[in-house]
Amino acid sequence: MRKLVHANLFTLKKTASYYLVHxxxxxxxxxxxxxxxxxxxxxxxxxxxxxxxxxFLHEKSWERWGRQSKLVPAPT
Numbered sequence: 173m174r175k176l177v178h179a180n181l182f183t184l185k186k187t188a189s190y191y192l193v194h195x196x197x198x199x200x201x202x203x204x205x206x207x208x209x210x211x212x213x214x215x216x217x218x219x220x221x222x223x224x225x226x227x228f229l230h231e232k233s234w235e236r237w238g239r240q241s242k243l244v245p246a247p248t
Contacts, residue, residue, distance in 0.1 A: 180232075187228045194220035 177184060199216035206212055 180228075183228060183231050183235075187224050187231070190227055191220055191224040194223060 195216050198220050199212050202212035202215040203209060206215075
């Protein structure tokens with residue numbers, strides 16, 4: 173686990189930053205729509221948490237795709 177964290181530190185920091193922004197925006201939107209603070213907090217933690225994992229996996233997929241595309245010569 174430690175190796176995974178160290179090898180992906182930049183992406184993990186970026187994911188954490190994205191998560192905090194997303195939670196804040198989601199809470200404000202959910203409160204504006206529902207008018208219920210508890211429901212807004214619950215929704216704002218649930219959806220961004222799932223999105224943070226999806227974002228991390230998305231970033232890693234793009235990194236892998238970028239490495240692989242460099243191995244294949246561009247068509248001429």
